[in-house]
Amino acid sequence: MTGSVVAIGMGIAVIGAGLGIGTIGAKAMDAIARQPEAVGDIRSNMILMAALVEGAALIAIVMCFLVK
Amino acid sequence: MIRFLQIFFFSLVLSISLGAQGHNHNHQGDGHNHDHSGHNHDHGAHDGHNHGSHDGHHHGEKSHSAHGGDHSHAPTCGGDHHGEFDPGETAFHHIADANVYSIGPLQIPLPCILYAPKKGWDVFMSNKFKFKTIGHGDGSKAYNGYVLDGGSIRRVKDAGFPEGEPVINGFIHHDKKSYVCVGNKMYETEAKSTADGGLFGGGITSFYDFSITKNVASMILVVLFLSWLFLGMAKQYKIREGMAPKGKQSFMETMFVFIQDEVAIPFLGNKYMKFLPFLMALFFFILGLNLFGQVPFFGGSNVTGNLGVTMVLGILAFIVTNMNGNKHYWEHILWMPGAPAWVKTILTPVEVLGIFIKPLTLMLRLFANMTAGHMVVIIFVSLIFIFGELGENLVGGYGTAVASTLLTLFMMSIELLVAFIQAFAFTILTASYIGAAVEEHDDHH
Numbered sequence: 001m002t003g004s005v006v007a008i009g010m011g012i013a014v015i016g017a018g019l020g021i022g023t024i025g026a027k028a029m030d031a032i033a034r035q036p037e038a039v040g041d042i043r044s045n046m047i048l049m050a051a052l053v054e055g056a057a058l059i060a061i062v063m064c065f066l067v068k
Numbered sequence: 069m070i071r072f073l074q075i076f077f078f079s080l081v082l083s084i085s086l087g088a089q090g091h092n093h094n095h096q097g098d099g100h101n102h103d104h105s106g107h108n109h110d111h112g113a114h115d116g117h118n119h120g121s122h123d124g125h126h127h128g129e130k131s132h133s134a135h136g137g138d139h140s141h142a143p144t145c146g147g148d149h150h151g152e153f154d155p156g157e158t159a160f161h162h163i164a165d166a167n168v169y170s171i172g173p174l175q176i177p178l179p180c181i182l183y184a185p186k187k188g189w190d191v192f193m194s195n196k197f198k199f200k201t202i203g204h205g206d207g208s209k210a211y212n213g214y215v216l217d218g219g220s221i222r223r224v225k226d227a228g229f230p231e232g233e234p235v236i237n238g239f240i241h242h243d244k245k246s247y248v249c250v251g252n253k254m255y256e257t258e259a260k261s262t263a264d265g266g267l268f269g270g271g272i273t274s275f276y277d278f279s280i281t282k283n284v285a286s287m288i289l290v291v292l293f294l295s296w297l298f299l300g301m302a303k304q305y306k307i308r309e310g311m312a313p314k315g316k317q318s319f320m321e322t323m324f325v326f327i328q329d330e331v332a333i334p335f336l337g338n339k340y341m342k343f344l345p346f347l348m349a350l351f352f353f354i355l356g357l358n359l360f361g362q363v364p365f366f367g368g369s370n371v372t373g374n375l376g377v378t379m380v381l382g383i384l385a386f387i388v389t390n391m392n393g394n395k396h397y398w399e400h401i402l403w404m405p406g407a408p409a410w411v412k413t414i415l416t417p418v419e420v421l422g423i424f425i426k427p428l429t430l431m432l433r434l435f436a437n438m439t440a441g442h443m444v445v446i447i448f449v450s451l452i453f454i455f456g457e458l459g460e461n462l463v464g465g466y467g468t469a470v471a472s473t474l475l476t477l478f479m480m481s482i483e484l485l486v487a488f489i490q491a492f493a494f495t496i497l498t499a500s501y502i503g504a505a506v507e508e509h510d511d512h513h
Binding site for chain 2: 040044047048050051052054055058059061062
């Protein structure tokens with residue numbers, strides 16, 4: 001039973017991270033289309049932002065393990 | 069989106085394995101209720117070392133047939149140990165560290181340095197366990213109370229375990245516990261101590277493993293390779309000064325300049341030369357190990373997917389960041405200038421917590437990404453055995469093998485991308501943390 005609760009918790013954490021990273025990716029594509037010469041700057045900032053959003057999701061997933 | 073997919077698969081895989089374990093547990097609960105009488109008869113010898121809860125897991129042959137068609141796995145010594153295929157357990161086994169180095173099916177012994185409190189040190193080569201050169205790394209003999217179970221050393225805690233080098237009949241894995249068979253008796257074994265508080269392992273157990281394990285051996289190999297590469301390059305730069313780069317020099321220079329121009333200079337400004345060696349060491353160490361972990365059949369090491377390794381990398385980033393923090397950095401953490409006093413009381417604890425959360429996320433990100441990638445590959449391979457029902461269903465097995473190979477190829481090409489992205493993300497985040505710590509604030513307040 002606790003296994004399924006953990007799975008649901010991780011699923012919810014992943015939805016949040018998915019929305020966040022999806023938005024980052026979409027906006028970065030938009031920005032690259034508008035200004036193709038800035039592709040290098042945009043790409044590294046995109047990865048930086050995605051990594052920060054992912055960090056929150058990872059902490060949530062680890063918490064799921066700890067709380068069970 | 070790749071990140072998202074990976075986290076998604078990771079959670080999927082974990083939920084499958086957790087769900088499967090939950091199912092097994094309920095099932096054994098049933099067994100416990102209606103065949104406890106058969107237990108004493110079949111395993112009288114085993115009663116000497118009761119572990120309370122696992123009594124109910126041994127049911128005799130009679131009750132086994134009473135279960136009908138399902139393949140319930142009764143752990144008894146001398147019987148058929150092939151139970152249900154558990155993809156979760158298989159995946160965890162394959163990403164774990166080991167005391168043998170495997171190249172394909174070939175198992176190579178490694179030195180073992182073990183310490184058990186009250187018992188002292190044990191230093192020997194892992195071929196003392198007499199495992200088969202081509203096989204799964206199961207030792208056929210015990211040594212000083214240690215056994216080699218699937219490539220990893222485990223210790224028998226039971227005092228009744230025979231001294232010296234008794235012959236092992238087999239290993240049993242059941243309900244998250246592992247047992248070793250000597251004669252007709254089962255002895256519970258336990259894994260080495262881990263510092264993760266039982267999160268992905270057992271926590272502190274009865275022995276510590278300081279061995280040159282598979283991961284350590286891979287790390288040494290990669291470090292030697294990187295030293296050869298970079299020392300050679302440095303020499304070439306001296307010899308060929310003013311000339312165009314050549315060979316490995318021109319190959320590595322693009323990556324080196326990329327990290328310098330995209331990571332070090334934008335975040336660290338004019339102080340970048342001081343931190344460039346640290347950032348480069350981080351990037352190439354992580355990249356080298358990530359790529360080495362992708363090589364199929366050679367070592368199969370998962371060094372950057374090991375929480376201990378990423379923890380040390382995170383601690384290094386933490387030390388470098390905070391040792392170089394200037395007055396402004398500490399002021400912004402401990403007593404944020406320009407904020408009202410009541411806001412400061414909330415802000416200060418959050419900022420102090422932030423110092424520790426930053427390296428923690430660095431550690432978890434690298435670990436989770438590498439582990440998730442390796443697990444997805446293993447699960448795709450496991451699909452063959454799930455649909456083939458362990459060789460009973462040939463159509464299912466061969467049919468899935470084709471699809472599974474394609475999926476694995478696809479996943480491994482994504483993994484190649486992830487190896488670069490994660491090394492880059494680790495470096496760029498470390499650079500941004502260091503950059504925030506050394507930044508000068510001349511322009512405002």
